[in-house]
Amino acid sequence: MTSLPERAEVVVVGAGLAGLSAATRLAAAGCDVHLLEAGGHAGGRLATERIDGFVVDRGFQVLNTGYPRVADLDLGALQLGWFWPGAVLRTDDGRAHRLVDPRRRPGAALGTLRAPVGSLVEKAAIGAFAARAAYVPVPRLLRARETTAEQALLRARVGGAALERFFRPFLAGVLLERELATSSRYLDLLWRSFARGGFGLPACGMQTVGEQLAARVGGGRVHLGVRVSAVAGDRVDSDAGSVRADAVVVAADPATAAQLLPGVAASAPRQVTTHLHVLPRSPWPAPLIVLGRPEGHVVNSAVVTDAQPRYSPDGRALVASSTMAPTREADVRDEVARLHGVAAADLEHLTSVTVPGAQPAALPPLRLRQPVDLGGGLFVCGDHRDTPSIQGAMASGARAARAVLRSLRPRSPAGGPADPPAAGATSSTGAA
Ligand SMILES: Cc1cc2nc3c(=O)[nH]c(=O)nc-3n(C[C@H](O)[C@H](O)[C@H](O)COP(=O)(O)OP(=O)(O)OC[C@H]3O[C@@H](n4cnc5c(N)ncnc54)[C@H](O)[C@@H]3O)c2cc1C
Structure with a gap:
């Protein structure tokens, strides 16, 4: 752990995509910015580990390149592998049908037209x-x-x-x-x-999205393993000491943001359980997500190595299957086997993970672009300020950085104009 400075121009609490997006912009504008992150990695909910040589993301998630803020990333460096835009569904008779966006995969149009999802x-x-x-x-x-x-x-x-x-x-x-x-x-x-982008997986896992941004903030400015206990506009208290700051950006998960910042409410968290299995080889000819059946636990199951072969150390297939309610591996094994048309005995269980606060709910009325400047030098960002997504986290971080720059350097063009009202503003970004 690098030692904390006694003072900094800006302290950002939390190195998820929101905090990293804010910090990269502030660093690029010449601010003395430090990130304090409780966890052991940059990227927050984008987390990856290696298990028996396999690249395992903490819950199945993909990078949607149709998100406007993906423009901030160096996609080439992430070496994305792609899913086809669509899915496979299995009918009661056990047959598999492809439903694929015909604009982007014209060769799959006939199969899509024949898929059992209603009349013409x-x-x-x-x-x-x-x-x-x-x-x-x-x-x-x-x-x-x-x-x-x-x-x-x-x-x-x-x-x-x-x-x-x-x-x-x-x-x-x-x-x-x-x-x-x-x-x-x-x-x-x-x-x-x-409709506008693709679903990709980085060669070394989703965590590398955050790590790419962290590298831009600069060495010695991202302090991992530092838990913040209290914030004020001019001071941050953590288990590694206190830092005085001209501005503090709280970019923690929704529940922690609500604890640290009176007046910020967290919406209900959505959870997901993902089971990872290994198969000797993929049963599929194309990289497509397989949809769960209405009576089952599994909502989707994907051979992630079909999209990103580098998730496997040796050519075996890695399968990620997700359920909304927490499940045990034994609850889903047969179902996963049926979805992929393989024998249950061929599935080797690698690991399972439940992520309790995977995303905040976005019930109506949707509150896009909630305020990020709380006054008195305090700012907030995170997916709970925009939409519960990678896009929402990054967009809110960008907004928070602009608000900080407006407050600290009112005459600098880097601050940019104040945020326009929700609908107009999203028209320029197409934000999701
Ligand atoms: C399994 C799963 C699947 C998902 N699927 C998708 C998907 O397919 N597409 C999509 O767009 N989105 C998806 N999401 C949602 C997306 O990952 C999140 O919306 C986004 O990453 C949130 O970023 P954030 O920066 O707002 O929050 P976080 O990533 O939660 O970052 C907050 C950071 O603050 C840190 N922190 C918390 N408390 C403190 C403290 N006291 N002191 C210091 N640091 C603290 C945390 O450790 C964390 O690193 C998924 C999420 C999960 C978990």
Whole structure:
């Protein structure tokens, strides 16, 4: 652990993507900024470990390159491996069907057209829903009447088999809830980013996204293993000592932010359990996420090494299967085997992880772009200030950095203009 300075111009509490996004901008603007992080790595909820040579992310998650703030990353250096834009669903007769975005994989269009998710009219409704999210300007999307994600899909005539076999399990794996009670506005923004980007996994795991940003903040300024116990606008107390600062940015997870900052409320946390198995080889010809069945525990299961072969040390396949409620490996083994069409005995259990605070809920009314400047030199950012996503975390960090610069260096152009109101501002970023 590097020793803390007695004073710094800015202290950022928490080195998740929000804190790192704020700190990289402040460092680039010439600020003397220090990051205090309780955990042992930079990247927060993007965490990776090596188990028996396999690259294992702490819960299955992907980097969606349709997120506007991904522009801040050096994607080339991450050496992303890609999932195809779509999913596989299994029907009662055990057959596997592909549902793939035909714009980007025209070769898979015929299979998609034949997938058992309703009549041609119902399939046209799926296409119309996707096209609206992809091409309607963000301010118009955000002006649409807000409801739940489920109600919005039904309103778009996406119901029946399309909802139960495709949208519900697909979205449950992203929103971490099966009821689809999430805001329809967030669904629109999310689907927009899906339609515009790809799903990638970095060669050395999701944690490298955060580590890439941490390297830009500079050596000696990211203090790992330092837990902050109290903050004020001019002082931060931690288990490694106190630091005086002109500005303090709290970029901790929602629950800790609410503890450290009176007046900041944490929305309900969503949790996920991910089971990791090893197979001798992948049973699939293409890198696609396999959707869980309505009666099962598993919402999705993916051979992650199909997308990113570097997650495996030796060519064996690594399978990540997620459930919303906490499950034991024995609860899901047969189901995972059926989804992939393999024998349960072929699945070698590697590890399982439950992440209790994986994401904050985004129920209606969606509150985009919540204030980041709390006054008196105190600032806040994190996915709970924007949307519960990598995009939301990074966008809120960027906003917090601009607010800090406006407060510390009012005449500097680096501060930029004050944040415009929510709808207008997101139109420039297409934020999700
Ligand atoms: C399993 C899983 C799957 C996900 N899937 C996706 C996905 O596919 N797409 C997507 O966009 N998003 C996904 N997310 C959500 C996304 O990872 C988060 O929204 C985002 O990483 C949050 O970043 P953050 O910086 O706001 O918070 P965090 O990453 O939580 O960072 C906060 C940091 O503050 C530190 N901290 C807390 N308390 C203190 C303290 N007292 N002192 C010092 N430091 C402290 C923490 O250790 C942490 O490093 C997923 C999350 C998980 C866990």
